[in-house]
Amino acid sequence: MHYTRDNMATLLRGHDINPTHQRIEIAHALFSRQEHLSADQVMAIVNTRHSETSKATVYNTLKLFLDKGLVREVIVDPSKVFYDPNTLPHHHLYEVDTGKLSDIDAMHVRISGLPDLPDGMVTEGIDLIVRVRRAA
Amino acid sequence: MHYTRDNMATLLRGHDINPTHQRIEIAHALFSRQEHLSADQVMAIVNTRHSETSKATVYNTLKLFLDKGLVREVIVDPSKVFYDPNTLPHHHLYEVDTGKLSDIDAMHVRISGLPDLPDGMVTEGIDLIVRVRRAA
DNA sequence: TCCCCGATCTGGACTTTGTCTAATTCCCGG
DNA sequence: CCGGGAATTAGACAAAGTCCAGATCGGGGA
Known part of the structure; x- marks a missing residue:
């Protein structure tokens, strides 16, 4: 396309x-x-x-x-x-030093054990942000 | 204490x-x-x-x-x-409408399948932020 | 085609959050 | 009591985002 x-x-x-x-x-x-x-x-x-x-x-x-x-x-x-044109479920890796942001495919990440949402609440988004930096 | x-x-x-x-x-x-x-x-x-x-x-x-x-x-x-005096591993639930932030005990959440970090990188922090709002 | 009107866009002032700096104050060791 | 480095301060500044009143756009109807 x-x-x-x-x-x-x-x-x-x-x-x-x-x-x-x-x-x-x-x-x-x-x-x-x-x-x-x-x-x-x-x-x-x-x-x-x-x-x-x-x-x-x-x-x-x-x-x-x-x-x-x-x-x-x-x-x-x-x-x-940041604004991300990819709305498929996925997560993010953020390099603190450089400001570089990259994707972590949600397919490979399994998140379980989340508590039930409070009544009348709906999820707007889930993002697992892994913050990394160059080793000291 | x-x-x-x-x-x-x-x-x-x-x-x-x-x-x-x-x-x-x-x-x-x-x-x-x-x-x-x-x-x-x-x-x-x-x-x-x-x-x-x-x-x-x-x-x-x-x-x-x-x-x-x-x-x-x-x-x-x-x-x-926000600054959080609790440095034990845990995650966060954020209510968009009210701005209320609460904890999700890391004990109950299992995250697996994260890719290996790029070479020479160390994790500074991992936070799973679940953003919720009142159902429309 | 021309006009109208609501939707959209605009510049610029303003707000908020955080940073920077040069000058002052604090406080400890001698 | 004194000297000096660490800590604190006021206030100017910077960056990101919001807001508003007025200008402009563009599509539908005459």
Whole structure:
């Protein structure tokens, strides 16, 4: 599947999102790379040629994508929030020194023994974050 | 065990920390409550009677405690970083709506299948954060 | 085609959380 | 009592994100 602008528009419509220019560009930035990007990085990518999208729109759009289940939010550090185009269940490995974030396939990780949720509560997300650093 | 100032001083010394007034007050705030507190909350508690400890000192001290293994850092939300006086292995349940953070006993959770760490890397921390919200 | 109107986008001011720095204060050993 | 290194301080600063009032877009109907 190619991450063309047209395909992005279809993807957005499929998630009940009105596909505007800006939203298509932001989706394209995330999905064509298949990487974890911060809001800042998205801004930079979208505005490489010439300024096209404002800060407010980037933040609003990422939040919209999040609400609509198009992306996942990965919080690894205060002031290091990433948006992940991969919404399949998986976990994360975070290298403290370098800031590099990579995936841990959920298929290989078995989590059991979680307590029952409090009444009337539903899970919004489960993320096992393994924080590693270079040995001293 | 009572969380007296004197006991706090001993605790700090045991972790190779020079027990100053401010450090004792901050330790007392965290340990006497046995709760997850943010830097802000620590500030508020320590300065209830009259201003005694500066913002810089609160942040410096929390980071020092972290380095010395006296507390754990729990990152659940951007701009919601908590300090946890319980350093035993355990995980966290976070209620998105209310901001309430509670513990999940690690004894009951079994995690297996984690991939090997990259060469020369050591684990700094593992936290399984389960994010829940009230059902729509 | 042209117009209208709600949806969207925008710049910029603002807030919050945390960092930095240079100056001061504390406190211990001599 | 004194000197000096450790600790603390106020306040300026930085980074990330929020908010708002006004401008702009673009699709449907005349």
